[in-house]
Structures are given as structure tokens and as C-alpha cells.
Amino acid sequence: MEHLTFELVGHRAPPNFDAVLVGVVGSGNLEVLMERSTDPAHCTFSIHTSARGFGPIWEAVVQNFQAQHSLAGVAVSINDMGATPAVVSLRLDQAAASLPGGEAA
Amino acid sequence: MNAPLSFAELSARQRVQHLLDAGTFTEILGPAQRVVSPHLALLGVPYAFDDGVVIGSGMLQGQPVLIAAQEGEFMGGGVGEVHGAKLVGLLRRALLVRPAAVLVCAESGGVRLHEANAGLIAVSEVMRALLDVRAAGIPVVMLIGGANGCFGGMGLIARCADHVVMSDQARMSMSGPEVIESSHGVEEFDSRDRALVWRTTGGKHRFLMGDCDRLVEDDVAAFRQAAAALLGVSRALTLDGLLAEHQLLTQRIARFEGCSDAVDVWSRMGLEHPEQVTDMEAAQMQSLRNEHVQEAV
Numbered sequence: 001m002e003h004l005t006f007e008l009v010g011h012r013a014p015p016n017f018d019a020v021l022v023g024v025v026g027s028g029n030l031e032v033l034m035e036r037s038t039d040p041a042h043c044t045f046s047i048h049t050s051a052r053g054f055g056p057i058w059e060a061v062v063q064n065f066q067a068q069h070s071l072a073g074v075a076v077s078i079n080d081m082g083a084t085p086a087v088v089s090l091r092l093d094q095a096a097a098s099l100p101g102g103e104a105a
Numbered sequence: 106m107n108a109p110l111s112f113a114e115l116s117a118r119q120r121v122q123h124l125l126d127a128g129t130f131t132e133i134l135g136p137a138q139r140v141v142s143p144h145l146a147l148l149g150v151p152y153a154f155d156d157g158v159v160i161g162s163g164m165l166q167g168q169p170v171l172i173a174a175q176e177g178e179f180m181g182g183g184v185g186e187v188h189g190a191k192l193v194g195l196l197r198r199a200l201l202v203r204p205a206a207v208l209v210c211a212e213s214g215g216v217r218l219h220e221a222n223a224g225l226i227a228v229s230e231v232m233r234a235l236l237d238v239r240a241a242g243i244p245v246v247m248l249i250g251g252a253n254g255c256f257g258g259m260g261l262i263a264r265c266a267d268h269v270v271m272s273d274q275a276r277m278s279m280s281g282p283e284v285i286e287s288s289h290g291v292e293e294f295d296s297r298d299r300a301l302v303w304r305t306t307g308g309k310h311r312f313l314m315g316d317c318d319r320l321v322e323d324d325v326a327a328f329r330q331a332a333a334a335l336l337g338v339s340r341a342l343t344l345d346g347l348l349a350e351h352q353l354l355t356q357r358i359a360r361f362e363g364c365s366d367a368v369d370v371w372s373r374m375g376l377e378h379p380e381q382v383t384d385m386e387a388a389q390m391q392s393l394r395n396e397h398v399q400e401a402v
Contacts, residue, residue, distance in 0.1 A: 001149045019137035024116055025153040026178030033136055033154055050151050079151045 002052045006045040006062050010072035013040055014099045022098065023091045030080040030088060032095040037075035049080040061085050065092045074099070109324035112250035113274060117159050117174035120210045123325040124248070124332065125163035125172065132161040133198075134191060142185050144220045153179045156187040160195045162204070166333045171199050174210035177253035183217025184258060189227020196234035199243050205336040206244045209266070214281060215257015228258030235265050236342065244268065244339040248328050249275040249317075254306065256281045264316065267340040270331045271308035272323040273387060277316065278306040300383075304367040309382055312390055313371060314357070315398050320387045327387075 016036070023031040030049075037044060045062050062076075076095070080088070096102050112120065121130055134140050136154030145152040157179035162171050173195050175182040184192075192209075199207045216224035235245055245266040249255045254276030255263050263269055263277055271277060280288075282296035295301060304310060311317035319335075321327035340346075364370045371379035374397045385393070 001146065001151065019135070021118070021136045021154065024176055024178040025151050025157075029178065031136075031153060035137055048151055050149075077154070079153055081151050 002049050002055070004045075004047040004049070004055055004058050006047075006059060007039075007042050008045070008062065008066040009041060010043045010066060010070045010074075012070045012101070013073035014071070014101050017100050020095050020098045022094045025079045025081050028082055028084065028087065030078055030083040030091055032091045033077040034095045034099060035075045035077070037073055040073045043069075043071040043074045043076065045076045045078065047078040047080060049078075049082075051080070051082050057085055058088075061088050061092075065089065065096075068093075069096050071096065071099075109322065109326065111323050112248075112272060112325045112328050113252050113323050115325060116178070117157075117176035117210065117212070120248075120325065121159055121161070121163075121172055121174045124208065124210070124329050125165055125170070126167065130161055130163040130172070132159060133195065134160065140187055140191075142187050142220065144185065144223065148219055150219060156185060156191065157182060158188045158191050160191050162202070165205070165208070165329070165336060168205040168336050169202070170206050170208055170332075170336070171195050171202070171204045172208045172210070175212045175251075175259075177212035177251040180217050180219070181253055182211075182213030182251070182259070183219075184213060184215065184224050184227050184231070185217040185220040186223035186227055188217070189224065189231055192231045193227070193234045196231070196238050196245075199238045200241055203241075203243060206246050206332070207238060208246050208248060208332055209263075210248045210251070211255045211259055211263050212249070212251030212253050213255060213257070213259035214253060215259050225258070228262065231262050232265050235262060239265075239267060239339065239342045242339050244335060244337065246270065246332055246335050248332060249277055249308075250321075250323060250328060251275065254278070254281075267338070268319070268335050269311070269317045270319040270321060270328060270335075271311055271317040272321055272328075273308045274303070274323055275308045276303065276306040277308075277311055282306070301366065304383060309385070309390060310367045310370070313374065313382070313394055313398060315353075320390050320394075322387050 020034045141152040157176045160173045247263040250272040285294040286296040312320040
């Protein structure tokens with residue numbers, strides 16, 4: 001297990017929202033929980049992953065996500081069981097789409 | 106009519122959403138509360154925020170129900186300490202709020218072996234809590250339709266309930282195929298013979314044996330309809346009923362002794378074309394059962 005944290009600057013703070021959960025902690029899959037945070041200028045990521053040594057790849061994936069969504073005031077928590085970067089990006093997009101103002105809202 | 110939505114393909118959360126009346130589900134101990142397994146992190150295994158089970162309350166056709174759904178993708182739906190405690194808590198809550206039924210979407214390999222004794226104790230606590238709910242006259246309905254089936258301790262729990270609803274592709278048993286093969290040898294049960302495994306542990310066989318009360322297609326709307334029909338319908342929990350069931354099981358051993366495949370059992374039950382059972386629709390199965398099954402009290 002490895003615990004990784006990232007804090008990225010963002011500008012789009014969704015209005016008040018209930019926690020959003022997508023995905024399942026299954027083999028090659030992950031769950032993504034998005035909650036409101038008290039930091040209005042950043043989006044934070046807290047990642048527990050079963051695969052050790054992939055920090056730089058996680059960093060690239062969350063930076064890519066933030067480049068597209070620029071979330072602020074959101075705390076993202078992830079439990080990962082060896083998902084590939086593509087699956088991680090998909091789940092992050094899915095969760096962001098479920099936030100108020102997201103495409104699925 | 107909408108196209109059928111496969112129950113097996115849905116996650117636990119999606120099953121709850123689709124089974125209940127739209128927008129009525131209120132989760133208890135949701136993922137944001139992070140009541141997670143205290144054991145998995147110590148073993149270096151990722152935990153899930155809901156410990157693999159969704160519990161809460163909602164409405165089914167306008168009637169209040171409590172519902173639980175196990176997530177088969179997380180550790181095979183294994184019952185750990187927290188997972189089991191959530192099931193127990195939900196069942197105890199039923200005694201307070203007296204819903205029209207407690208629905209359990211069971212999908213589990215049984216005890217989560219990582220948590221060993223804590224998981225075993227959890228299973229026995231769930232059984233006790235379930236029987237308390239039945240004794241209070243509130244029906245407990247098992248809905249089994251996930252790809253992982255319902256095995257081990259969870260299979261025992263399922264058979265403690267008032268009603269078991271299964272799909273054709275669902276499976277229910279005590280020991281799983283791999284367990285039987287490793288303890289008794291491949292001659293006893295070839296766990297890699299998928300057709301054999303499904304014939305012997307699958308919904309159709311369970312339905313013909315009377316271990317499952319309703320057989321439905323793999324369609325969430327069919328599960329919803331079956332659950333709705335069982336609201337408020339409880340089965341008396343009596344010593345006489347239990348003795349009758351034990352007698353039925355004893356007769357079963359004598360009646361089907363020497364059968365090595367479910368097809369042999371169906372043949373001995375008197376089915377004219379036992380080899381056709383695997384291709385039948387759920388509706389056809391009902392008339393077969395009406396002709397051939399002895400009902401327990």
C-alpha cells in the first residue's frame with residue numbers, strides 16, 4: 001500500500017453538494033469520493049493504492065484532470081486496487097460529471 | 106416496456122437505486138462517513154469506504170423497506186467485521202421501525218478470510234439478528250443475482266431468510282466449487298466445469314429443489330417485482346416448521362443418493378426431459394416446479 005497526496009490550484013468551485021462516489025474497489029478498478037473542502041483555492045487528492053512506486057504517474061494523471069476541470073473547494077479521496085491510468089482518468093471524469101455544474105448534473 | 110437491465114451487471118449501489126422507488130433511498134453509514142475495515146490496512150490491502158455493503162431505507166411501491174446490497178467486486182463480497190456489523194445494525198433497526206420487509210441483495214463468497222474470526226463472528230451475528238427480525242413477523246427477502254453467487258456463511262444466512270429470489274445465472278451454496286474440489290478431489294466436483302457448477306449450484310436447480318422460492322430472469326425489474334410481491338409476507342418461524350424441513354432434507358439425501366449431476370437429480374424427480382432444463386425460461390420453470398416439488402411447511 002502507498003499513500004499519496006497532491007494539492008492542485010483550481011478556479012471552479014462547485015456550489016454546495018453532497019458527497020459523490022463512483023467506482024468500486026475491485027481488481028483493476030478504484031473508487032473515487034468527491035467531497036466539499038474548506039480550501040476554496042485548491043483541489044486536494046488523497047490516494048491509497050495497492051500498487052507501490054507509481055507516484056509520478058498518479059501525479060501526471062491528477063494534473064491532467066485538473067488541467068481539464070480546474071476544481072476548487074473539492075477533496076478527492078481514492079481507494080485503488082491497481083487501476084490503469086486510463087481507468088483512473090475515466091473514474092475522475094465520471095465523478096466530476098456528477099458534481100453540480102458537471103455535464104451529468 | 107424498457108429493455109431488461111441486467112441485475113448481474115449492476116453494482117451494489119445501482120441495484121439499490123433500481124430496486125427502490127426513484128429517489129427514496131437514504132443511506133446509513135455512507136462512504137463519506139468512512140466506517141472502514143480496521144483489518145485490511147494492517148495487511149496492506151486497500152479498503153472501501155463502505156466496506157463493500159450499502160445499507161439504508163427507502164420505499165418499494167410506496168411501502169417502507171430496509172435494504173442492504175453487497176458489492177461482489179470488492180473482496181468477492183466477503184463479510185468482514187464492519188460489513189457484518191452494518192448488516193446486523195440494519196436488521197436490528199428493522200425491529201424498531203418495522204418495515205414491510207428487509208431486502209438483502211446478497212453477493213458474497215462468505216467470510217472475508219483476511220478478517221478471519223471477526224468475519225466468522227459477524228456471520229453468526231447476522232444470522233441471529235435475521236432470526237430476531239423473522240420472529241418479530243417482519244419478512245427478510247434475499248435477492249441473489251450477482252456473478253459471484255452467494256456462498257459460505259452468506260449462503261447459510263440466505264437460507265435463514267423467509268424468501269430467496271434468484272436469477273437463472275445466480276448461484277447459492279455452502280461450500281464453493283473450488284473448496285469442494287480441494288477437499289474432496291476433482292472426481293467429487295470439477296470446479297472448472299462451468300456448466301456443471303451452474304447446473305448444481307445455479308438458480309434453476311435451487312428452484313427445483315425448493316431452496317429458492319422464486320426464479321426470475323436476470324432483469325432488475327423482475328427482481329423488483331418479485332420483492333414487491335413478498336412485502337409483508339412472512340413465513341412462520343416455528344419448531345414444527347424446522348423439524349419438517351429437517352425431515353425434508355433427510356429424505357432428499359435418501360431420494361437422490363448416488364446422483365453425480367443435477368441432471369440425474371432432475372431425472373429422479375420425474376422430469377420427462379431433464380436435459381432441457383438448462384435452456385428453459387424462468388416462466389417455464391414455474392410449471393415444472395408446481396408439478397414436481399415438495400414444499401416445506
